[in-house]
Amino acid sequence: MIEVKEVYPLVEKIPGYLSPSTFNWVAACPLRGLYANNDNSAYLAGLFPAARLGILVHKVYEDFSDKLINNEEEFLTRWAFHASNGDQFLKYDVDNYGVFLSNTWQNLQRSIQRRSVPGRVTGQSFKVLTEETLTSGCGRIIGKPDLLILKNEKPVEIRDYKTGGIFDAEANAELDNGSDNVIKKAYQQQMHLYAWLANSIYGNYPGKLTLISFDGVPVFVPFTEIDLAVVNQKIDHVFGAFNQPPSTLANPSVENCRFCNYRAGCPFKDVSSPATVKDLGGIVKDVRKYPSGNIALTLENSDRLLIDRPTTPIDDLGNLVGKLIYVTFARLFYQDPTKIPVGLTNFYVVTKSSFILIKNDN
Numbered sequence: 001m002i003e004v005k006e007v008y009p010l011v012e013k014i015p016g017y018l019s020p021s022t023f024n025w026v027a028a029c030p031l032r033g034l035y036a037n038n039d040n041s042a043y044l045a046g047l048f049p050a051a052r053l054g055i056l057v058h059k060v061y062e063d064f065s066d067k068l069i070n071n072e073e074e075f076l077t078r079w080a081f082h083a084s085n086g087d088q089f090l091k092y093d094v095d096n097y098g099v100f101l102s103n104t105w106q107n108l109q110r111s112i113q114r115r116s117v118p119g120r121v122t123g124q125s126f127k128v129l130t131e132e133t134l135t136s137g138c139g140r141i142i143g144k145p146d147l148l149i150l151k152n153e154k155p156v157e158i159r160d161y162k163t164g165g166i167f168d169a170e171a172n173a174e175l176d177n178g179s180d181n182v183i184k185k186a187y188q189q190q191m192h193l194y195a196w197l198a199n200s201i202y203g204n205y206p207g208k209l210t211l212i213s214f215d216g217v218p219v220f221v222p223f224t225e226i227d228l229a230v231v232n233q234k235i236d237h238v239f240g241a242f243n244q245p246p247s248t249l250a251n252p253s254v255e256n257c258r259f260c261n262y263r264a265g266c267p268f269k270d271v272s273s274p275a276t277v278k279d280l281g282g283i284v285k286d287v288r289k290y291p292s293g294n295i296a297l298t299l300e301n302s303d304r305l306l307i308d309r310p311t312t313p314i315d316d317l318g319n320l321v322g323k324l325i326y327v328t329f330a331r332l333f334y335q336d337p338t339k340i341p342v343g344l345t346n347f348y349v350v351t352k353s354s355f356i357l358i359k360n361d362n
């Protein structure tokens with residue numbers, strides 16, 4: 001399945017608030033903050049399978065929070081409902097889909113048990129809030145941690161479940177000391193923001209910040225009061241930046257732009273990655289169907305893109321002739337440039353993460 005969507009020039013709007021999960025993504029390139037609005041939602045086509053899985057899991061957690069899930073049968077019903085409603089191809093795109101499903105249930109099962117257990121210490125009341133909306137006093141940060149545990153109405157722990165890896169493989173490799181315990185910076189900062197939010201609402205920081213891996217293993221996020229005190233400055237810095245011109249806000253780099261949803265329309269993007277998986281774009285000159293069912297798009301710049309047995313009908317793809325398109329995450333078919341068929345500049349094949357955007361000027 002390859003998704004094809006039409007997009008229009010990016011609209012810039014200053015956001016009223018940011019969530020802890022997007023704050024660091026925006027801090028890395030504040031221009032994304034101006035782009036992350038509903039007018040540009042078509043650019044969100046083609047999220048990675050892992051991100052799409054994360055969205056499904058969080059919808060299920062929201063159902064749990066709304067008490068729609070109290071047993072395994074209800075869990076399976078709600079999971080199937082969201083999977084079929086939003087993303088029926090996810091089970092084919094995510095490796096080990098069944099394992100993720102089963103681990104989500106095990107995590108929820110523990111939460112259901114905890115929900116029904118009264119406080120263990122006499123005179124202390126525990127409350128478990130799932131997907132509770134927390135709004136900072138200043139209104140600029142709004143977030144929903146997966147789990148907030150209160151004791152006597154004060155936060156004691158915040159938990160967040162992760163569908164992807166928790167540790168930073170590159171940082172751990174650089175340390176080269178055999179340890180594997182450097183947590184991804186974005187996750188650390190997300191949890192610090194949740195703690196800061198909790199303090200802004202309840203008047204104290206939680207004692208524990210915990211990430212739960214998909215196989216249910218807890219990982220504690222270290223923090224000091226100093227880490228949490230500088231959060232205010234970071235928020236001021238990011239929101240202050242939004243009043244500057246877009247060219248000043250852009251922070252293009254291979255690392256930032258490679259996974260930025262807005263790169264198809266962003267004039268500042270850096271897509272110079274040396275990787276064999278790249279974006280390509282241009283005006284479609286020709287659409288050809290092979291006897292195998294595969295389809296090849298040839299662009300005016302003589303790049304060719306092979307779409308391996310597409311489920312999108314040939315008629316729809318045939319309509320692309322003469323249109324300006326942008327294709328993400330296509331794999332170079334020939335590593336050896338001398339093998340590229342005569343007359344072509346490059347030969348690409350789509351991957352599971354590819355999508356095609358038709359770019360309109362207005």
Ligand code: SF4
Pocket residue numbers: 029031032035250251252253256257260261262263266267268269270
């Ligand atoms: S494409 Fe790059 S420069 Fe443009 S908004 Fe995204 S991260 Fe920033």
